[in-house]
Amino acid sequence: MTFSSKLLLFGEHTILRGSAALALPLPLFSGKWAYTTPENAPALQRDLAEWCQYLAEQQSKGALDTELDTARFKQDLQAGLYFDSNIPNGYGAGSSGALCAALYTRYALQPIGRMEEARYPELKRVLSQMESFFHGSSSGTDPLIVYLNQPVLLHANGRIETIAVPDWPTETSGFQFFLLNTGIQRSTAQWVNLFLKRCTEAAYLQSIQQDLIPLTAQAIAAFRAGDWPNLFEEWANISALQQVHFAPMIPESFHTLWAEGLNSGHFALKLCGAGGGGFLLGMGKAGHLPPGAIILA
Template sequence: MTFSSKLLLFGEHTILRGSAALALPLPLFSGTWAYSTPENAPALQRNLEEWCQYLAEQQSKGALGVELDLSRFREDLAAGLYFDSNIPNGYGAGSSGALCAALYARYALQPIERTDAARYPELKRILGQMESFFHGSSSGTDPLIVYLNQPVLLQADGSIQTLEVPDWPIASDGYQFFLLDTSIQRSTAPWVNLFLERCNEVAYLQSIQQELIPLTEQAIAGFRAGDWPGLFEKWENLSALQKVNFAPMIPESFQALWAEGLKGGHFALKLCGAGGGGFLLGMGRTGHLPSNAILLERIANSE
């Protein structure tokens, strides 16, 4: 079984101030359990042994909220088990989230079913506790999206709803989604902290609440309706607002391209997650995308 990367399509940072967020599994990258020879496995396993120990400690304290078959996990590690993944680290694409979802799916003795919507908040908390080993703390959002393998609408009040969404726009629709690789690994926490600090400024918070959040909600509605021309207009407006409000989070080497897209009217860029590096997410008119665009042609929905 493979576990996809994830894509936060809308709601970066603004969900912390009351907006919804829309996230999807991203089949462009993925990971799966695999076996190697005992002599080669340690280099591939990296910190899985340490993670297993962390999970055992959390489980013994009753802090995990789930019983994992860690004895079998240890046996499998000794036999050469590792997580074979091409999800880039430090990009906000859910590399550790995919690993957590994969371990939960394989070793949870009484896993919460993917169809049990009433228990999604509980599942999110469990997966967040598992992922905290990698980040110090985790909301559990990334592994939840990967585990459910469905588009998810997240509300600021903590409610979680899986969605049916339209196919990605394709070339014949006149619009396409794409990623840009900044080649910069980053950590989420510093950029989240910067956003929260800026929200202490009255004028900044007003811009977020009165402009960016309503526009984010409108963009989510446009995406769900499959209204690509209308969504592109909203995307351009989001790009312009992010250029002002999230300027420090846009890598300096991509600021000129960001401005070029807005000026030309052919494509527009926005953050893909917390910013500071990783991927940038774009929407543009067919035939007018940046030369290094990574096209997102496939639907990010489960079968």
């Protein structure tokens, strides 16, 4: 079974302050369980053995709200099991989320089913506990998206639902989504902590709540309606606000290109996840995308 990367299309950082968010699987990258010889395994397993031990300890302390067969996981690792993935680490594409979803699928003794929508908040909590090994803390959103393998709308009130989304805009529609590779690997926790620290400032928090969160809701509505001209306008408005409020999270080498997109009206950039590096997410007018754009079709 293959587990894809994920894309947080809307809600970067604002989800932590009560906004809605929309995320979906990103088949551009993926990973799956595979076997190699026990001699070659350590080089490919990275920190899987440490993770196995961590999960076993959490389970024994009652800090894991699910039952995993960690003994079988350990045996499989000794036999050469590893996660064969091309999802880039530290790029906001859900590399650890895919790994968590894969482990839960393979080793959860009583897994929550992918169609049990009423239990999605519980599932998200369990997956966050598993992923905390990698980030210190986790919302559980990334592994949830990968596990469900469907577009997911996370409502401001905590409700989670899978949704149908329109086809991606293509060149004939006049607009296209794309990624830009900053070439910088980053840590999620660092930038989340910065955002939360800035939110202790009254003026900053007010702008997030009164400006950025409503724009995010409007962008989600335009996306779900397939209204690409309106979405491009909302996207550019979000980009302009992120240029101000998330400036430290935008790699310095991309500040000029970010401004160029807004000034020209040809494209607009957003963070892809926490920021600080990894990918940038863009929407632009067909034929006017920046150099290096990876078009999402």
